[in-house]
Amino acid sequence: MPISVLIAHDFVLSTALEAAWMDELPLARRTQIARWPSARARHRSLIASRLLREGLRQFGHRGAVLSSLHYTAHGRPALDLPVDFSISHCEGRVVCAVSTDGSIGVDVEAIGTLTGDDFPRYLNDGERAWAGRDPRRFCAVWTRKEAVAKAAGADSLDKLRDIDTRPAGEDAAFAGQLWQTSALDMGSAHVAHLAFRNRCATRVSSAWLELDLCIDRA
Numbered sequence: 001m002p003i004s005v006l007i008a009h010d011f012v013l014s015t016a017l018e019a020a021w022m023d024e025l026p027l028a029r030r031t032q033i034a035r036w037p038s039a040r041a042r043h044r045s046l047i048a049s050r051l052l053r054e055g056l057r058q059f060g061h062r063g064a065v066l067s068s069l070h071y072t073a074h075g076r077p078a079l080d081l082p083v084d085f086s087i088s089h090c091e092g093r094v095v096c097a098v099s100t101d102g103s104i105g106v107d108v109e110a111i112g113t114l115t116g117d118d119f120p121r122y123l124n125d126g127e128r129a130w131a132g133r134d135p136r137r138f139c140a141v142w143t144r145k146e147a148v149a150k151a152a153g154a155d156s157l158d159k160l161r162d163i164d165t166r167p168a169g170e171d172a173a174f175a176g177q178l179w180q181t182s183a184l185d186m187g188s189a190h191v192a193h194l195a196f197r198n199r200c201a202t203r204v205s206s207a208w209l210e211l212d213l214c215i216d217r218a
């Protein structure tokens with residue numbers, strides 16, 4: 001199981017649960033989240049942290065596993081553990097991918113009304129032609145690009161233009177390297193993709209039941 005993907009609904013935390021999950025984070029991260037005026041944003045971030053904790057547990061990392069959480073110079077979250085991880089959330093979904101086999105990236109989006117025509121700066125001609133005016137296809141291209149950008153450590157939204165998702169295939173090209181992309185089942189209202197370098201077995205572990213996230217496991 002070199003890659004584990006954990007998925008949860010976006011749900012409202014009780015005051016007590018929010019406080020308990022905040023206590024699991026390093027002080028700097030707690031202080032940062034506490035400043036956010038949006039309760040929904042705080043809750044999504046905390047759910048993502050809980051998914052990360054569960055993903056690390058699956059790979060044998062237990063205890064105060066989030067205590068080393070920090071951010072790289074490019075703003076990418078990281079841990080002092082032999083794993084890589086990626087987090088994404090939007091209205092309705094929270095996703096965390098954990099890998100012991102190299103860099104990983106994940107992105108999830110709620111399908112709305114946006115199409116490829118709305119983002120000519122970030123999609124190349126082939127991507128816009130494939131996406132057309134279909135919001136689901138646009139989200140497919142966008143989540144593949146975002147997932148690759150996260151896995152590759154791209155530090156700017158402008159780099160999305162340089163990621164060629166090659167709509168006809170499952171790989172994407174960026175900075176002279178090929179990345180594998182894999183669609184994740186998010187239901188009819190959301191689209192998500194995973195990006196990684198090596199072809200490997202991917203296990204998707206769903207935590208759709210919110211109760212699963214609320215169980216403290218040693």
